[in-house]
Amino acid sequence: MAIIRDRAFMPDPNEVSLELLASCVKEHQTGIARMEKLDEYYRGKHEILKRPESTTGLPNNKLVANHAKYITDIAVGYVLGNSVKYDGKQIEPVTDLYKTLDISSHDSEIGKDLSIYGIGRELYYFSSDEVPIPKLTCIDPRKLFLVVDDSVEYKSLFGVHYYPQTDIDGKADGFKVIVYTANNTIEYNTKSLTNAGDYVQVSVKPHYWDAVPVVEFWNNEEQMGDFEGVITLIDAYNTLASDRVNDKEQLVDAILKVKGMSLGDDKAEASKTIQLLKELKVLEMPSQDADAEWLIKQLNEQQVEVLRNAIKSDIHEFSMVPDLTDENFASNASGVAMKYKLFGLEQLAVTKERYFKQGLRERLAMFGRALHIKGQKVDTADAKITMTRNLPxxxxxxxxxxxxxxxxxxxxxxxxxxxxxxxxxxxxxxxxxxxxxxxxxxxxxxxxxxxxxxxxxxxxxxxxxxx
Known part of the structure; x- marks a missing residue:
């Protein structure tokens, strides 16, 4: 979420003290570990992959069932698979610009960040063309944050975009920090993000947006990702699946127990006998009391399958994203029947839509100001935003x-x-x-x-x- 600071620390709306800047960067970094974990789970780098290897030589499979990616992809596709529609008396210049910018693709990108991290941030800028046009980009929330005041309106104070720099050989060489105030873009170089004394100002330029050109989107009130609440269930599913394969491998590697007979007097003779057994598939018993059988681990597949299905069901229930491969989703189901089966996902979508529209209205206002500066008459106050579910x-x-x-x-x-x-x-x-x-x-x-x-x-x- 946005970082909150008293407006008294920033008496000039276009000047940010280095102490305030370093303090905000330090606070933002405390939340990066959480976002790193969420990003890893979406990419399939789950906790099961960190399980240490067995010291006894037993099988140690590490299976990843990437429910995290499934939940995000389905939720984003359901809410933003169809382009957002805008209606209004004086917003045609903005909608024309949206077509140029392919805004629907950008919406999907910001929606994906919302689903993974619970938050998404946009940065607005003017292109470097001969005739500059207003544009926007979605920046990783681990590298961009917004600072707001402590009033009930949470008015924006400034935005910060920072990232590591490298030298000509690709080696780490400090950081670049760009601060966006209501009217200016201030660029710094620094070796340490949290030490105000290391910041060296490089440039100050006007950006002409007449507002802090950073907008923050929320996924929900808690700013939680769509699969964040079921990570422990995902870990349990991965562990169960991995151990199930381990048991199967141990079953294949069963020990042969022989009774009343010997395979050889020494290791070489026993090895020769075992090799013959593998080739001929025949074992001759020297007496009626002799016997041979496999020592195997008894597996209760039914109980394991019940537990697997229970964990899988909990993952979909608590994430509110259904398993669309389930037999309940018949291809010939009516629209009304389908909506009942997607009721949980619809509740998730309603919340996502409500908060997403708040960000979209801020975006409209931002582009409205930019086009007004370019001499175009735009009024986004009465704009109607319509989001249609992406259903068959x-x-x-x-x-x-x-x-x-x-x-x-x-x-x-x-x-x-x-x-x-x-x-x-x-x-x-x-x-x-x-x-x-x-x-x-x-x-x-x-x-x-x-x-x-x-x-x-x-x-x-x-x-x-x-x-």
Missing amino acids: ANDLEIAQLINLLIDRVSDETLISLLSFVEDPAEEIKKVRQQREEAMKLQQQAFGMSMGEQDDPDDEDVDDGASE
Whole structure:
């Protein structure tokens, strides 16, 4: 989450003391270990891989079932798989810019950070083109943070982006620290992030955003990742799966017990006998009392499978992301039935959407200010943000519903229900144009021109002439 400081420590909104800067960087670093662990789990580097090797030579498999990645990918795809839609009277310049920036791809990127770390941060800047345009980028929250005041509104004080530098040979050579205030971008070099005396100012430049160009997104009120609460269950599942394979390997490596007989008088003779056994698959018993059998570990597969399914069920239950490979998710299920099965995921999505929209509104306002500086009239206050769930659509079922609601609900609302229609208003225009063209063709086929009608006066003239 954002770092909180009293505004009294920053009397000038465009100057950050080195003591305050070093203190905030130090506090931000205390949360990096948590984010590192979450990132490792998403990438499949789970705790089971750190299990020490056996000193007795027993099997030590380390299996990773990456439920963490599954949970994040499904949650992000469900909430942000369909592009966010924006409607408003004076936001067209912003939406046009969004198309240029491919904002939907960026939304997925920030949504992934939210799902993994519980928080995501955007940095805004102007491009280096001959005619600069406002742009944005999603930066790893381990390298970018926001500082806010301690008021109930949590107003932004400044943002900080820092990362390690290297020399020409690729060796570590200190850090670059960039501070973003309401109007300026201040760059520093330092050997130590937490020692204010090591900071050396490199440059100060205006950024023209008229606000701190950093926006923080939350995944939920606690700023927790989607799989963070089930990491212990994921570890238990990995351990169970690994030990299950270990037991199977030990079963294969079972010991042969022989009774009332000898395989040889010495090691060489016994080895020769064992080799013959492997080749011929025959063991001759010297007497009726002689016997041979395998010493194996008795495995209760049924109990192990019950425990595995219980842990897997708990992972999906407490993360609220269902197992879509489960037999309950039939391909022929109706839309309503599917929604009931996805009820838990929908509750997760509602929370994610509510907090995501807060960040989107801050982004709109940021771009609105930037375009206003460039002389374009933009008002984002009344912008309507719509997020549509990415679900398999039963268009036949929806089409039947539309037929029942014709003349009771507006055409635009009905058309918006169809999954393959992106812009309902534009689709209505196309339909009207298509109807007009069809009518023209029909009239031409009957020798009539568009708008041609019978004139009553002409009929009277014709009648008089016939008489």
